[in-house]
Amino acid sequence: MHFLERRIVLITGKGGVGRTTVSAALARAASATGKRVLLTELGDPEGGYSAIGRRFGREHVAPEPVVVAPNLRLNHLWARTGHELFLGNALPGALVRAAVRSKAVDKFLTAAPSFHEMGIFYHLLTLLKATRKDGAPEHELIIIDMPATGHTLALTSLPDILLRLIPGGPIARAMREGQGFLNDPRLGEAWVVTLPEQLPVTEAIELLEGLRETRMAAGGVVLNRYPADPFTPHEREAMAEVLRSTPMHGQLEFERIGAAQHAAQRLLGAVHVPVITLPEVYAADDPDPVPTLTDVLARAMRGTP
């Protein structure tokens, strides 16, 4: 896997697959290698708690990155921040101040189609380009925990859409620059998180196909919550025989483990990208699965089993 060589990685996946937990573990594992990592999510304009913040004991995060661990910062991408940054770069100073204060401009940016996404995109671009005094990137790797809905495709295809609308000017320049990060497989890739179950595996395969159409490179798949199998093949066969005639407790788990193995095989047969398998960590044994998952991911990043 080339995770650590990228500048930007999008973590995608349908609802309920543990995408946020995996994002947090990936960020921890990457920052532990010494990389300066920024973990981020798309801010919800209607408020509510921050899913990613909760993995770090915070109910809310802000547009301004804060340090949550060595080499690891946390923030959310915020449309308004992007708008302000954009206006600041595109307009003369006095006009920016007037524009930022203007209720009319604010209403427009909030209400007009695609401007919300554009603001988020511009905020992201600014963070990607931020440098330290020595010219090195401030955030060497940005990991985005994407929302469950179709936003991944929206974010990755946004530059194309806007460039069709607005071929010239500073917005177009920013979009081309953003495209340079997202569509260059050396700089950006997307990872799909899924579960070892029938439907999630199907959806992960579909998501990977969808990615191909957006010109965003697929980095790999994280197969989350893979259950350990205590049975030898022989025992499994004998037990299946018994359970056919006598249903009892443990059977659901027994069958689920078998189904997980089938689902994993189907996934491995269908995709041509690296697949990292994370163990199932029961909440009762371990209220915070992030450290355990971080260890597994760190080993995968180092290339050691």
Place this chain on the structure above:
Amino acid sequence: MSPAFDSPIAELLRTQRVVVCCGAGGVGKTTVSASLAIGAARMGRRVLVVTIDPSRRLAETLGVSRNPTEPVPLPVERQRLAGIEAPGSLSAWMLDPQLVSDNVVRGFSKSPEDARKLLDNPIYKNVTAMIAGMQEYTAVEALYQFVLDDTYDLVVLDTPPSRNALRFLEAPSRAGAFLDRRVFNLFLPGEGGAIRRMAQRLLERVMDTAFGADTRKELQQFFELFGNLLGHLNHNQAEMRAFFARPDVGFLLVTSPTQEALTEARYFEGKTRDELGLNLLGYVLNRSLAWARHRPFPRDELLPADAPAVAREALEKLRRLAGTEEALVAQHTALAADLRQRAGGAGVAWILPGLPEGASEMDALLTLSNALLTKDA
């Protein structure tokens, strides 16, 4: 085998005109919606299921994988397999927000000329589907039209996925923020006091600098033409709010057995019934293991006398899994009881069974629809 149609859910499907399935992403809402629709069609109703983002397999099973422009009846052969007989029928439609939006433009622009100009406007063409809340708004609009049409006895609506089950209910007001005459007027040159004119000039300068005068003019055309539709859309919003409060239009929360499910249910109940005055039908608990609560714990005497040694070793290991499973089943059973209590006399709380491994999509839908239509054992 045909189910008895004697469950509380069957009763709802017999009397409702509209069932809206709400729920967070990943709870199996689309599958539950399709199962409800099949169930109602088996009871002899003419049913339409409107879905937003089905998995490809489900779309293929329902026959809507090609993104059709209008509802498609399920193929006769598949209706027969599903146990649907006349007068019952099942059609499905995968909602395309752009399509609904285009129909609104065609139907309600001042003139065909205006409609064509708006449909050709690059801003309209590329970004309408991205307006916040537009997907939900168009779902509501489409639903409303189908009910007015009277082609169907029952419409089952699968709402767009979201973290929050209630996003959908708030959509009209969110889309409303965009569909606000005052916002639109800001972009149109012309009347207004000195402050309005100043604000407009500032906006024009901002826009010209950011993306050039040509794009700014296209934006203004878009706002002008779309603005003409606002009267209709806002009128419709008021009508739709009244429509959703009708007693034969009801809401079901589809949920999974997680710790958050109860919090979500509480919130949903407060919002639908108490705040918005809507008809809360109840809850469907999906992917729950509560149905397995009567299974015995694996003891040696459950093995046949002639069981081989390897089976005895395996049973020892199964016992460890059984411990975990029992705890999980107990947790799900308690959650189901809580939901039942929450639903009280006013609504249903229905617990769906597990699905056989490797079941085809149609088998799964039939298993669930059987469970939905038969009184709890």
